Amino acid sequence: MSLKCKKRGYLAEAVQYDGTNFSAVSQMLHVGGASTNYHNEHEIMVRMENGIETLRAGDWVVTGENGQVKIYNSASFHIKYEMVT
Numbered sequence: 001m002s003l004k005c006k007k008r009g010y011l012a013e014a015v016q017y018d019g020t021n022f023s024a025v026s027q028m029l030h031v032g033g034a035s036t037n038y039h040n041e042h043e044i045m046v047r048m049e050n051g052i053e054t055l056r057a058g059d060w061v062v063t064g065e066n067g068q069v070k071i072y073n074s075a076s077f078h079i080k081y082e083m084v085t
Contacts, residue, residue: 002028005062005081012064014081016074017044019057028061032069046071 002015002024017025019041026036029046037045037052044055053071055061060077062070072080 004084006084010064011084012062012081014060014062014077016060016077017055017057025055025061028063029069032063032067034069 002013005012005014013028015021015024015028022036022039022044025044026039029036034046034048037047039045042057046053046055048069048071055071056073058074060072060074062072062077062081064070
């Protein structure tokens, strides 16, 4: 399940990888132009336009209004974003 969140007036959609929701995370990554190479319950290897990144359980995938996808660890996500209703 994705959540609405904002970053200083910037509306985004985010989903946290919990080790069991590969389908939801993969769908968000693919919409943003990234592809998944390998996954297990602990991590997903993600090919993004700037190289390969590792998405670990607890990390967040964020898609912004411009369609750009970014991966944040939980601490960075909570510093940059706040949840909206």
